[in-house]
Amino acid sequence: MTAAAAARAAVLTGIGSFLPARRVGNEELAARLGSSDEWIHSRTGIGARYFAAPGTATSDLAVGAAERALASAGEAGVDAIVVATTTPDRPCPGTAPTVATKLGLTGVAAYDVAAVCTGFLYGLATATGLICAQVADRVLVIGADTFSSILDPDDRSTSVIFGDGAGAVVLRAGTADEPGAIGPFDLGSDGGGRNLITVRSGGSAQRLSGVEPPPAQSYFEMAGKAVFWQAVQRMSESSRAALDRAGWQPGDVDRLVCHQANLRILNRLADALGISRDRVVGNIADVGNTAAASIPLAMDHAHVAGSLRAGDRVLLTAFGGGLTWGSTVLVWPEIAQT
Amino acid sequence: MASMYDTLVNLLVDRFEVDRAEIRPGITFEDLEMDSLFVVELLVVVQTELKVKIDEDSASPRDTIERAAEMIEAQIAAASSAP
Numbered sequence: 001m002t003a004a005a006a007a008r009a010a011v012l013t014g015i016g017s018f019l020p021a022r023r024v025g026n027e028e029l030a031a032r033l034g035s036s037d038e039w040i041h042s043r044t045g046i047g048a049r050y051f052a053a054p055g056t057a058t059s060d061l062a063v064g065a066a067e068r069a070l071a072s073a074g075e076a077g078v079d080a081i082v083v084a085t086t087t088p089d090r091p092c093p094g095t096a097p098t099v100a101t102k103l104g105l106t107g108v109a110a111y112d113v114a115a116v117c118t119g120f121l122y123g124l125a126t127a128t129g130l131i132c133a134q135v136a137d138r139v140l141v142i143g144a145d146t147f148s149s150i151l152d153p154d155d156r157s158t159s160v161i162f163g164d165g166a167g168a169v170v171l172r173a174g175t176a177d178e179p180g181a182i183g184p185f186d187l188g189s190d191g192g193g194r195n196l197i198t199v200r201s202g203g204s205a206q207r208l209s210g211v212e213p214p215p216a217q218s219y220f221e222m223a224g225k226a227v228f229w230q231a232v233q234r235m236s237e238s239s240r241a242a243l244d245r246a247g248w249q250p251g252d253v254d255r256l257v258c259h260q261a262n263l264r265i266l267n268r269l270a271d272a273l274g275i276s277r278d279r280v281v282g283n284i285a286d287v288g289n290t291a292a293a294s295i296p297l298a299m300d301h302a303h304v305a306g307s308l309r310a311g312d313r314v315l316l317t318a319f320g321g322g323l324t325w326g327s328t329v330l331v332w333p334e335i336a337q338t
Numbered sequence: 339m340a341s342m343y344d345t346l347v348n349l350l351v352d353r354f355e356v357d358r359a360e361i362r363p364g365i366t367f368e369d370l371e372m373d374s375l376f377v378v379e380l381l382v383v384v385q386t387e388l389k390v391k392i393d394e395d396s397a398s399p400r401d402t403i404e405r406a407a408e409m410i411e412a413q414i415a416a417a418s419s420a421p
Contacts, residue, residue, distance in 0.1 A: 043375060225378045229394040232382045264379055272386040 009181040010128040011174030012333055014073025017167040017300035018064030019287065020052040033156040040160045045263020049163025049288030051148040057089040059098045062144035065166035066103055069140065072336050073170035079136035080109040082127050084119030084143045084292040087150060088112060116197060117259050117320025119143055119292035121328060125185045131173050142168040143292035150199055152219035163288035167296025180333030186241035187326040193230065196223045197321030231265050234325040235317045236272040242327035250274045252313055259318035260284040260294040281308065303335060310334045342407035353383055368399040390414050
């Protein structure tokens, strides 16, 4: 009698990322805000971020990352595209069909996922579902955001933190015992915290209120203190849940890829999990918090730099608006450098 | 057992790079140039290192370290005496 075949799974086979050309250092923002490079650095760990050029949109960044991910996977196309974003090109329709057409892939299934900074992990989970349910054999998952389009330039608690960018992965159908197999997952949410990370106007609640919104409500707002408190706890609980389901201990984790929210959150999360800080993968100093893009962007930068290597046991975890949180694990596969 | 005040002082020195010589009874977090984000970070560290459940509003930058220690101790006592 032969052993049962390993279960069908989504397997990571390609990765890529894209940053817009304009790099914005702390000095440029500090001058406007009456702040300083040292102030920004000590509170966030951020030294620079990138802002998209006028005339571009989130889909342009998504396409840049997707082209590199497809090249890295050696694929010309996919069966489905999932775009995780908080800053779609338009409120309606979704951005993913535009991305598909710009990639020359008109006709494939394409939809957006809205889970703010947890969006990439939610997107990864839905793409894994498409593959495991045999809806698709190859899926492109893109996290892309242009927070520069929703930031209040005079709000120093948010304007120094966020940047624009995109990261993408290609998943293919494979088996759960292969390197690169994604999962198990832990996902969660708490709508009671919807005011902590939000853009208040522009949705149905405001439009049906019959009240003209104050201009400030069209900007992104974040309650930094409450978010810090929730982020460390939600990500550590979610990480432990995903590790438990995978049968891993925190000490088994070679690389922790956490949503790049704030360097101090990353370090406290590592401490809370009992994972050595030198195992934390991070690029927040160079790119800031890129929301849905941050995890694939951090993974791609680490892959290119050689700090994510084939065989590494990797924990991904994120926390974001909603509130939402999620975690998953994988063993890093062999992936071509592009 | 170390008092909560001593525990907070040690965390400030070991985890937040505060100079021990600057800390004295009656000094506030604000005096140590710790804003609300640093204070909530300290509370996260207290909660994870001491494995206790406390409230995110247990201290503010205008509180003295002594006052923060009292509020944390009161919460731990209330939690342990709960039925």
